[in-house]
Amino acid sequence: MIVAIDGPAGSGKGTVTKLIAKRMGLINLDTGATYRCVALETLRRGLTVEDKQKIIDLVDDLDIEFEYENDDIKVFLNGEEVTSEIRNMEVTKIVSQVSSIVPVRLKMVELQRRMAKGKDVIMEGRDIGTYVFPNADVKIYLDANVEERAKRRFKENQEKGIEGSFEEILENIKLRDENDKNKEVGALKVADDAIIVDSSKLTIEEMTNRVEEIIKERK
Numbered sequence: 001m002i003v004a005i006d007g008p009a010g011s012g013k014g015t016v017t018k019l020i021a022k023r024m025g026l027i028n029l030d031t032g033a034t035y036r037c038v039a040l041e042t043l044r045r046g047l048t049v050e051d052k053q054k055i056i057d058l059v060d061d062l063d064i065e066f067e068y069e070n071d072d073i074k075v076f077l078n079g080e081e082v083t084s085e086i087r088n089m090e091v092t093k094i095v096s097q098v099s100s101i102v103p104v105r106l107k108m109v110e111l112q113r114r115m116a117k118g119k120d121v122i123m124e125g126r127d128i129g130t131y132v133f134p135n136a137d138v139k140i141y142l143d144a145n146v147e148e149r150a151k152r153r154f155k156e157n158q159e160k161g162i163e164g165s166f167e168e169i170l171e172n173i174k175l176r177d178e179n180d181k182n183k184e185v186g187a188l189k190v191a192d193d194a195i196i197v198d199s200s201k202l203t204i205e206e207m208t209n210r211v212e213e214i215i216k217e218r219k
């Protein structure tokens with residue numbers, strides 16, 4: 001079974017996916033983390049988003065793996081744990097542009113499909129229901145207004161000790177929204193058969209219950 005959860009940054013995808021995976025015994029695949037690994041390696045090699053060909057080439061050197069420990073996903077890049085590092089502001093600033101490079105996307109999509117093969121998964125991203133798994137069993141598009149999303153991300157970052165002011169986060173989210181919606185391949189959009197859940201005024205519990213209900217109805 002494949003459950004696709006798409007939506008913009010801060011819409012609650014990560015939180016809901018994690019909770020639903022636990023409640024319903026599904027494997028949680030965070031596709032954004034795969035692009036974040038490419039962005040991290042780009043920075044580590046001293047490259048910028050302008051160095052497109054070099055970024056395309058470096059993807060072949062990457063071994064990205066997820067490990068599951070209790071309820072947490074740990075992300076490994078070439079054997080090194082990078083779970084926190086891929087969330088830092090430097091990575092967050094360039095990840096949308098890195099993920100717009102078509103050959104990078106094609107390789108990451110291939111990896112994401114491989115990771116899901118033969119498993120019951122809940123996958124979160126931007127293009128899961130439209131591109132990665134257009135035949136997903138359940139498609140949900142989570143949304144929320146941009147100020148609310150920035151507020152959530154700011155709070156989450158503060159809790160995790162990740163730097164960045166509220167204004168910086170709001171600006172970054174607006175830029176990423178714009179970039180993510182205008183991608184050549186795998187743009188952020190609502191799949192025709194997706195159910196839209198607006199989480200702006202919902203608590204985490206309400207949002208998770210609503211998503212669980214939809215999955216159960218469709219199953």
Ligand code: DC
Nearest residue numbers: 031032035095096099125126127176
């Ligand atoms: O969900 P996130 O913030 O970790 O995602 C990081 C970036 O990766 C986001 O700005 C867009 C990109 N992304 C994507 O293009 N396609 C996906 N399926 C997931 C993420």
